[in-house]
Amino acid sequence: MTAAALRLENIVKTFPGVRALDGVSFDVRPGEVHALMGENGAGKSTLMKVLGGIHQPNEGTIHVGERPVVMQTPQDAKALGIMFIHQELSLATELSVAENIYLGALPTRGFGRVDRARLHADTQRILDKLRVSFGPGTKVGDLSIANQQMVEIARALTVDPVAVIFDEPTASLTDAEKVVLFDVIADLKAQGVGIIYISHRMEEIFRITDRISVLRDGQYRGTLDTAETDEDEVTQLMIGRALDLSRNTSHHQLGDVALEVQGLSCGRLYEDISFAVRRGEVVGFYGLVGAGRTEIAETLFGLREPSKGRILLDGSEVRLGSPADAIAHGISLVPEDRKGQGLVLGMNCRDNMTLPQVSDLASGMLTAEGAETDIFARYHESLDIRTPSWRQTVGNLSGGNQQKIVIGKWLAMKPKVLIVDEPTRGIDVGSKAEIHNLIRGLAADGYAVIVISSEMPEVLHVSDRIVAMFSGRITRTFSSEEVTEDALVQAISGLSEKPAA
Amino acid sequence: MADTASTTDAKRGGKDAPPREPILKLVAKQGILIAFVLFMIGFALANSRFLDPENIMGVIRSSAILGVMALGVTFVVISGNLDLSVGSMMSFSTIVVLDLHDKIGPALAIPAMFALTLCLGAFIGFLVGYLKLNSLIVTLGMLSAIHGLTLTWSGGQNMDIADKSGTWFSVFGQGEMLGIPVPILLFALLAATLGVVLARTPFGRKVYAVGGNGTAATFSGIRRARVVFLCYLVSAFCVACAGLIQASRSLGSQNTVGQGMELEVLAAVILGGASLLGGSGAIYKTVIGVLILGFIQNGLLLIGLQFYAQYVVTWIIIILAVWLDIGAKRGRFLSPIA
Numbered sequence: 001m002t003a004a005a006l007r008l009e010n011i012v013k014t015f016p017g018v019r020a021l022d023g024v025s026f027d028v029r030p031g032e033v034h035a036l037m038g039e040n041g042a043g044k045s046t047l048m049k050v051l052g053g054i055h056q057p058n059e060g061t062i063h064v065g066e067r068p069v070v071m072q073t074p075q076d077a078k079a080l081g082i083m084f085i086h087q088e089l090s091l092a093t094e095l096s097v098a099e100n101i102y103l104g105a106l107p108t109r110g111f112g113r114v115d116r117a118r119l120h121a122d123t124q125r126i127l128d129k130l131r132v133s134f135g136p137g138t139k140v141g142d143l144s145i146a147n148q149q150m151v152e153i154a155r156a157l158t159v160d161p162v163a164v165i166f167d168e169p170t171a172s173l174t175d176a177e178k179v180v181l182f183d184v185i186a187d188l189k190a191q192g193v194g195i196i197y198i199s200h201r202m203e204e205i206f207r208i209t210d211r212i213s214v215l216r217d218g219q220y221r222g223t224l225d226t227a228e229t230d231e232d233e234v235t236q237l238m239i240g241r242a243l244d245l246s247r248n249t250s251h252h253q254l255g256d257v258a259l260e261v262q263g264l265s266c267g268r269l270y271e272d273i274s275f276a277v278r279r280g281e282v283v284g285f286y287g288l289v290g291a292g293r294t295e296i297a298e299t300l301f302g303l304r305e306p307s308k309g310r311i312l313l314d315g316s317e318v319r320l321g322s323p324a325d326a327i328a329h330g331i332s333l334v335p336e337d338r339k340g341q342g343l344v345l346g347m348n349c350r351d352n353m354t355l356p357q358v359s360d361l362a363s364g365m366l367t368a369e370g371a372e373t374d375i376f377a378r379y380h381e382s383l384d385i386r387t388p389s390w391r392q393t394v395g396n397l398s399g400g401n402q403q404k405i406v407i408g409k410w411l412a413m414k415p416k417v418l419i420v421d422e423p424t425r426g427i428d429v430g431s432k433a434e435i436h437n438l439i440r441g442l443a444a445d446g447y448a449v450i451v452i453s454s455e456m457p458e459v460l461h462v463s464d465r466i467v468a469m470f471s472g473r474i475t476r477t478f479s480s481e482e483v484t485e486d487a488l489v490q491a492i493s494g495l496s497e498k499p500a501a
Numbered sequence: 502m503a504d505t506a507s508t509t510d511a512k513r514g515g516k517d518a519p520p521r522e523p524i525l526k527l528v529a530k531q532g533i534l535i536a537f538v539l540f541m542i543g544f545a546l547a548n549s550r551f552l553d554p555e556n557i558m559g560v561i562r563s564s565a566i567l568g569v570m571a572l573g574v575t576f577v578v579i580s581g582n583l584d585l586s587v588g589s590m591m592s593f594s595t596i597v598v599l600d601l602h603d604k605i606g607p608a609l610a611i612p613a614m615f616a617l618t619l620c621l622g623a624f625i626g627f628l629v630g631y632l633k634l635n636s637l638i639v640t641l642g643m644l645s646a647i648h649g650l651t652l653t654w655s656g657g658q659n660m661d662i663a664d665k666s667g668t669w670f671s672v673f674g675q676g677e678m679l680g681i682p683v684p685i686l687l688f689a690l691l692a693a694t695l696g697v698v699l700a701r702t703p704f705g706r707k708v709y710a711v712g713g714n715g716t717a718a719t720f721s722g723i724r725r726a727r728v729v730f731l732c733y734l735v736s737a738f739c740v741a742c743a744g745l746i747q748a749s750r751s752l753g754s755q756n757t758v759g760q761g762m763e764l765e766v767l768a769a770v771i772l773g774g775a776s777l778l779g780g781s782g783a784i785y786k787t788v789i790g791v792l793i794l795g796f797i798q799n800g801l802l803l804i805g806l807q808f809y810a811q812y813v814v815t816w817i818i819i820i821l822a823v824w825l826d827i828g829a830k831r832g833r834f835l836s837p838i839a
Contacts (some may be wrong), residue, residue: 045800160546299722327722344713355710355721357705366701410723 005030005194006163020046024220026213028194038215053077081162093116093141098123144150146177163194239430255279258448264309269295270472277448284463285452292472301333302326330416342406350390351377379408400431421452545798565684571769571793573739576732581634581712581779587645591759593651594744599660607670622737661753674750696784712779731789765831
């Protein structure tokens with residue numbers, strides 16, 4: 001057996017009161033794609049910070065090749081050939097591709113002038129390896145997210161990397177873009193680079209990785225050969241129990257039509273959208289990123305003006321000029337971007353949850369602290385939000401618990417229509433199942449629910465009906481009995497342009 | 502790459518992981534107060550007159566005008582904006598109320614001055630809130646524009662009340678009630694009222710939400726522009742009160758009486774621990790910030806520091822206090838990464 005590209009031995013990292021990493025050992029071989037999996041809070045980020053020289057481990061050793069190493073700073077890690085491709089891009093959008101790639105190490109000639117010819121030649125050589133369509137001089141801000149990610153990868157290739165770590169690289173990529181990314185990863189692999197691939201998405205993990213290591217609660221739970229395992233085994237290792245990924249079969253008594261949309265269009269974002277949602281029904285909107293689903297949700301929540309069409313609530317037409325209007329009409333939106341749109345992270349749990357109705361609850365001039373605390377207590381219990389007290393700052397909670405705060409915030413408004421955009425993005429497997437059950441429970445309670453999701457298992461699992469969208473149009477509507485995965489994939493990729501059933 | 506990593510790291514250090522030592526933890530929570538107490542002890546040792554009740558009263562009294570302005574700016578800063586126009590606006594209020602005092606009498610001059618000052622605040626609020634212009638640019642511009650307005654009003658002359666001994670107008674700056682100077686009472690009354698508004702009313706909650714995460718506030722149905730607009734109205738109201746005290750105290754004034762106060766006010770608000778990024782701060786903290794600034798300046802005078810050197814020393818103290826505060830929150834005082 002050849003020496004590992006990167007080997008961790010019994011890494012322990014403690015913060016006061018927390019053992020964030022408790023004896024983690026695994027190795028990445030040259031030319032191997034090694035998945036690192038675990039729920040949020042399992043210790044993946046801490047481990048990456050140890051590998052990146054940001055945290056120093058309390059115990060344990062890291063070997064690069066045969067050599068034990070100590071990394072005090074991120075520069076040390078880079079010098080050893082450990083490179084990171086972060087989930088959140090850290091590029092200067094006003095600079096060119098070449099400048100971004102060599103930022104901090106621009107080749108110079110006399111008097112500190114940048115040697116542009118060499119810069120572009122060096123950059124072109126790396127871009128050729130990645131087989132991308134843009135050149136060194138392109139402004140990064142003009143590139144798509146996927147291509148920006150390629151720039152990040154190119155940056156990792158400026159040194160001869162020993163190991164490259166991808167942290168949720170596909171989070172904002174379309175399927176086509178993913179294919180390109182996977183090709184690049186395969187190339188790196190062929191060059192003998194060790195790759196650590198962090199992702200929540202099982203499908204990708206099984207498609208591209210060789211081995212899978214799992215962390216749970218800061219502890220190393222084991223390494224599996226991808227070829228010899230399956231999703232269930234990995235999931236069990238991650239959460240300690242099996243996961244329910246079936247399709248929705250429960251149906252509730254449907255009530256009246258709560259929301260009806262007729263011929264709604266908004267410029268070129270979406271066109272001629274018509275659908276209805278009844279009380280007790282969950283309608284899933286499935287499609288690729290950019291298909292227009294979020295834009296429809298934004299229109300229904302008063303954030304976007306439609307150019308044509310009508311919105312009817314309980315049979316009467318409404319005009320929604322602002323979120324305040326939409327809320328007054330009984331529409332709630334659990335937005336796609338939990339941290340950016342859903343929560344004030346520096347505020348406590350209770351105040352976040354009661355924010356939309358803080359004025360309605362007020363008694364006289366003052367806020368009704370007691371009533372607000374009651375509301376929090378109700379959803380704290382019914383949604384099983386894990387936080388010791390309402391005083392806890394929301395930013396301290398895990399992703400799943402944060403999402404429950406946002407859901408609680410909108411349930412507390414007793415909406416007629418609840419729209420949930422990407423309900424489980426960036427949430428670990430265990431919390432996902434809980435949130436899915438929660439959504440089904442809402443339908444049982446008579447809410448009209450719209451779920452927008454990019455994850456097929458999720459849509460299948462929660463929806464009574466599924467609306468498939470492609471490029472701003474509804475291509476087909478399925479009932480949960482008739483839907484098949486194949487038909488759904490066809491409908492959202494524009495392969496069969498059948499009219500809505 | 503290093504940037505992203507270090508920000509998340511700072512977040513972790515500040516929230517998930519409690520600071521390493523108990524002492525650090527105490528400093529983290531009460532950094533500003535501790536610094537304050539240390540300064541007080543130092544000055545008291547250096548000069549025995551420092552802790553004289555008379556001296557203490559004197560400091561609070563001379564801090565009242567700055568303090569009243571800082572209360573309003575606290576709202577603006579928590580909402581995530583700046584107000585650099587308050588010094589210039591205070592000069593305007595002072596000149597206007599002094600001029601109108603002799604022309605239409607104090608009973609009409611005071612409401613007229615309040616109305617005019619609130620108009621200025623409303624204008625700024627409109628530009629920053631509804632037109633969404635950058636508050637730094639808008640209020641820096643207004644600093645200059647309002648100064649021009651003041652000079653136009655006064656014709657460049659100092660403004661004096663003709664009969665200085667025969668007016669009840671002097672009560673706001675010079676009067677006493679129950680042995681306490683009226684400026685201090687006004688400051689305390691405003692602080693108490695605005696403290697309740699900020700901490701216990703829906704409007705106050707919305708100010709924190711808008712400053713903490715404006716997008717999330719919008720997604721919660723909060724009308725962001727209106728909240729920002731109202732913050733500038735509160736700020737202008739406080740400036741009008743400060744102008745009233747200033748005019749009443751001296752019964753005459755130069756056009757530049759408030760010059761430079763915008764930075765002192767901002768310093769007090771930040772010393773109190775409000776974040777310039779918005780979303781955090783409190784009225785009681787601002788009051789502490791105001792007092793720290795007042796006592797430090799007084800203490801420096803008492804230990805015989807030249808008056809002009811104070812500008813520099815005050816700045817150094819602010820930087821030290823903020824560094825101590827942020828360092829304690831991060832759990833370390835020197836950041837290894839940019």
